[in-house]
Amino acid sequence: MGTQDVQPPIIHFDSLDKILSLGRANSLWPMTFGLACCAIEMMATGASRFDLARFGAEVFRPSPRQCDVMIVAGTISKKMEPAVKTLYDQMPEPKWVIAMGNCAISGGPFVFEGQYGIVEGADKFLPVDIYIPGCPPRPEALIEGILELEEKVTGFRRWPRVEAK
Amino acid sequence: MNGFLQQDLNQETFTLNLGPQHPATHGVLRVKLVMDGEYIVEAEPVLGYIHRMHEKMGENRTWAKFLPNCGRMDYLSALSYNHGYVAAVERAAGIEVPERAEYLRVITVELNRISSHLLWFGAFVLDLGGFTPLLYAFDDREQILDLLESVTGSRLTYCYFRFGGVYNDIDDAFITGTRAFIKRLRKRMPMYDALVTKNIILIKRLKDIGPISKDMARRYGATGPVARGSGINFDVRRHEPYSVYPEFDFDIPVYEEGDSMARYMVRMDEIEQSMRIVEQALDKLPEGEIKPKKAVKMVKPEKGDYYHAVEAARGSFGVRLVSDGTNSAYRLKLRSPTYSNLSLFGEAARGMLLPDALALMGSLDLVIPEIDR
Amino acid sequence: MLQQPLLDHLYVAAFFLGGLLMAVGPFIIAHIFAPRGTRNISNKTKQFIECGVEPIGDAWIRFGIVYYLYALIFLAFDVDVLFLFPVALAYDTGLVMRDFVEIVIFVGILSLALVYAWKKGVFKWERKTYSPR
């Protein structure tokens, strides 16, 4: 694991960090990285009805250099694993990973005794920040995941939490 | 690059990866392109980046346990895949399906076909550079997803069909909702037609781009809108009548030009035809059972191999199952249409400009997990 | 009236500095506020972006001359516009008619280059096939 230690920025004090993380939390640029069925729900979330733009996250950047969040939406097969590692490395700091769907969390419906093709879960080789269960998770679940990540980045939750009545 | 030496060309070529993570491939397809400037000298799709072992799972699960997998191969027209698998097992085990269940199957499959074509329409024009049609198409598609969710319970990866019938009956809200949706979509299609189909930029980007001749489509086994765009009148619903399709009258749009514009027009006309089928099916919906009286628990088809093909949104999806009399398949082969449709990309994209090759790939309407299975 | 030209030069210098700041500023801000280095798993941070896989071969190859000619034409007109800026500053100070004629001649000669390039077929973007294909 070639983890390079990440030094803090040159100018770095507490209140500045608060302001920067507030800005970062409300403009999370995800990477267009749809693998399978969850990618379609991710597109539906970005489209007109569920509209991820309300939370600042609708700019799906194709190049890893320009994005903050890698939403692993789908099954990671053993042939795709080196590509996922490369993409994760090429993302600039600060970066986060959302494991969307059961396949990204634990291999989902494709885990059976004697399976040869998939990596059972993104956290086998990626530091995952947010897990969104579901197969595929509904767009609302993805939006809740984005809000959860915003809370993790800034420390407080700006949007009302949905109470299960 | 099989046997393509660099020195053959005094003009150097470079190899470009239209890689697994690329907005235009709509999934994890990688195409190794040998380029001379902007012209493609050699295109070789590389698959397997989302191979999920569906056929291996077919062997170590019982017939009923494989049902959720059907919805996860081609998740855009998942109900056609449910239909293909369930009909194949019914043919093998000789299970009868009540009349009303067949009608429900046709209604939900055709609605699913419309939603698949709408998503293809949005994504295809997005590949060519227009972002707004995607938002309109997804808005319509959400209406269908609401309707199908009220009946099947899921939005995308349906598991609605059972051996011998369907899981849930439809209620009046579904019927009125579907009729209202069809009326609304009929008002919006002229808008898509005027804004996008007659748009000079789209016509310039699609006319005579990626010609696929009738013979090339036959040699590669291309089916569905890709074949019908090249003048081949082949639609499994009409060619190999199954379920209750013979009772509806709908026509098969066939275009002779064989370029990306023809394939685009075939799919846009098919949306209209599917709406006609749904309307006729709703009018003639018989009463009666939707499931066999005694639930079909142990399915044990006799030994031998069986084949059943259905018309999925992308072509003829065939299921070849070899059963050895036990309650799980001895071998389950899933013939996916996009697998053959994409295999002609290597020959069709030779000598094209890169942006035109992306227009061709978009017109093939690819769903990668269905190719890799 | 020494101040007037000096003042003009100050304006141009101010705009130049503003432009420079606008260009280099984000780099400085990013360098200061962003954490340095990035976590990586397989040390692929410095690798070129090629959709997640190893780039095959090298991109420093000889390619069609068409791109170079296109860039040349752009350069000609870019410099042309560059000269028009100071002219716009001192346009109606002297004889108006003289300035107008001068500009027309200046732009006319430069557009001759465009006509020449057009005739040479720079804008026809068809493939220059060197290979015996």
Add this chain to the structure above:
Amino acid sequence: MLLAKIKEALSSLYEDIQEAPEEPAIEEAAAEAVPEAEAAPAPEAPAEEGGAAQDAEAETEEPEPAPPPGPKEMDYKAKGFHLDVALEPEKVVAAAEILNRENFFIEAITGVDWIDEQQLEVVYDFNHFAELCRVVVRARLDRSNPEIPTISHIYQGANWHERETHDFFGIIFTGHPNLEPLLLPEDADFHPLLKDFKA
């Protein structure tokens, strides 16, 4: 009727097995409900091949009591295909050429691992655009070294099907342009769909 024509054309492949001739089994072509000829012009029948139509039945090496070798007509409603042609691996290319001349297209190539008979079976599915006639060509290979000639020079679509079957079963398609793993990682050396495959 395309089915009868193709059945007779394919049965010509069996004529060279000349052993004890038996009286040919008479199977009258079951009257299928073939849909009315499509708008597409039906392919004009190629010149009728010579050769007497009667099949010289002969024992083939199948262990169970050998049904008369030759294209067997199947009940489409029950099985899903019209013609089942069991051939030796070498004859598959000839069969593909015949079918190609009749404008059939290839639907799929399936591998089946009969482990208890120590055999690997390759099943080719052919279908026709104009008239409904699904022909299944199958060939049995010895499991220890499964070799079968490729048909990718006739049907380019078979190129990927063959590479995939090679991926999953290890069947060598001799003469295939590049028989590298297609769905499995490039350096995969295991064949997952074999019955004795351990992950």
